[in-house]
Amino acid sequence: MILLTGATGQLGTAVINQLLQKIPASQIAAFVRDEGKATNLIKQNVTIRVGTYDDTAALGRALQGIETVLLIAGTDEENRVRQHQNVVDAARKAGVQRFAYTSRALKDPATLVNRLMAGHFQTEDYIKASGLPYTLFQNILYLDAIPQFVGGDAVFERGISVPAGQGRVALALRSELGEAIANALVSHDEGNRTYRLTGSESYSFDEIAAALTSLSGKTVAYTPADPATFETQLIGRGLPEVVARRITGFITDIANGQEDIISPDLEKLLGRKPTALQEGLARMYKQ
Template identity: 45%
Template structure:
């Protein structure tokens, strides 16, 4: 088995990758990077090699990458300098003699017409990996279905769905299934500079989301597509911070423009089964 470092180990994606790796691999071959001492202790109890560190701390990365052949770089959040953090991980992997790097990118139709410029950093990271000379696997993941409760809001069954996405569609996938497929690739595939588009088997609009929620609950849920400016006004009046409103609008505009609608069977191939469809996923996410 490869000796693998999983970054972002305490997040849902990282923790499910680790759980899947442990099904067929041994804990001593898995290293994890975490920011918290209590998490480090918990990982060590499970037999994993755990290191305190973060992407901005090169010394901690160097320590975590001793005697490894593979690093899974789970993309950083957008709170700091994400590109520099990613470069730190890639540069350190190269310096420490790591052979393989995997990266969690995004499955989007055309990087040149994106509204959400934060997504461009994924493609810039892909380019930096390719220039590094490391053998790579890039996972272009669809938008996680897990974000839907946040998009539609707590009062979806009373007020319905209001978004500026028109009839744009998304090939949603549950985060846990993305992680499981990623782990299967890490364990079983040679790194030969592949790029996988891990998407759901179908793409869905917010009209489809509303219909699925109606069928699951018996409560009528409607979707209304609204123009951007009135949508912004409503969000701000509801107390949503302006920076968050911008992110939500940018995601919606990319959905409207077809950026998220790509469908492939690559996830199914590495998951070993068909991923859960919209209705199955919503049942889990809303505890229905």
């Protein structure tokens, strides 16, 4: 039986949708904070186990009878490493046979601007030290995030102005990452594995601008921005400061080459090439 945390989030939903096509619903469990938000999973006969990362007793109950856990990274920035450690500890006590975690594909954790990402590598280290057999999914930045980064449909009027310099990123669709993760979870590979899940090509924001120009027929220009100015603009658009800071950090790390990584792992797990930039943007912008 496979248990997913964060099962009602976007990545969790993508993974479960794919798992349901591969194994019976009776073999899938979802760990959720609020059962009321899991009605769609309940309709699909997915087993629901309720609790929080801070409730170690609930974690212990949830992990009984579970062979594989997929820990989808939590969103509590201040506490999530400790919370992840609670899940690892509970899994070890419950005798879980494989521990999987959704991490990030980044070149050098020691030089990240977005320090939020450091928690992923702290969690990886804790999983490795636990002695549990593990599978790590190091995911590249979602292609789905591009509209939020560039300002949604307004990009066709004002262009792209982000602090990405000439950095490149091998973007991938969240749905395809979910599919690849599901494929790996139902495989019978033994031993510890680390998958770097990236697109087959990396793209600059000049290329993203050119793709949007091609899609819309409107000229979309890319102008590199100053990070502080960009963060202020995001807040001015109504984004919370923490989100604005996170996005700015993501993009500054792109400028520094952190996400210019190309790995064959996503293509291998999918059994096909990942969706390329223009087709992915067409889905995002419904062009």
